[in-house]
Structure formats: C-alpha cells, structure tokens
Amino acid sequence: MECTGFRGCEFINTAAEYSDPDHKTRIVVDRHRAWVRDLMVDSLTELGHPTPTGTAEVLFTMRTGAIVASSLEGFSDADGAFDRAWWALIDHA
Secondary structure (H helix, E strand, O other): OOOOOOOOOHHHHHHHHOOOOOOHHHHHHHHHHHHHHHHHHHHHHHOOOOOHHHHHHHHHHHHHHHHHHHOOOOOOOHHHHHHHHHHHHHHHO
16 A cells, blocks of 8 residues: 555554544544444444454454554555455454
C-alpha cells in the first residue's frame, strides 16, 4: 500500500496520544475499536466459525499491525500479508 500522506489509523494514533484509559477521548476510541472487533465476532459467528471471539481478537490485532505497518517505510505489502493471514485463519476452521 503506497498512499502519499497516509498516516495510519486515526483511532490508533489518537489512542497513542491519549493513553489515559479514563480520558473521554480515549473512551471514544476504545468504544469504536470494540465495535469493530464485535463486528468481526458477529461475522465469524454467522460463518459458523468454531472460535469467533478468539479469532476476532487475533484478526483485530493483525489488522492493527497491518495499518501501522502500512504507514511505515519498508513494508511494501502489509495489506497483502494481512489479507493472506486473515483468510488462512478463517479458512483454518
């Protein structure tokens, strides 16, 4: 992924800036990230995945890493690596 001006996920960046878990900005970030993770759990459940919650947590962690990697120099195919790992985990079930 080569995006001029791409600076990563605004939610990840905001979480880094507001590290106090009780700060109202951080609460909004955490709620949003939980919502995304919960969408993954729901989707995996609908697919009949045997471990939707645990797999969603792994996928969400990988997603976060792929977004961060995409914003750094030297990661030419973070999206592709993420996509291959994503489907490997889902298809493994």
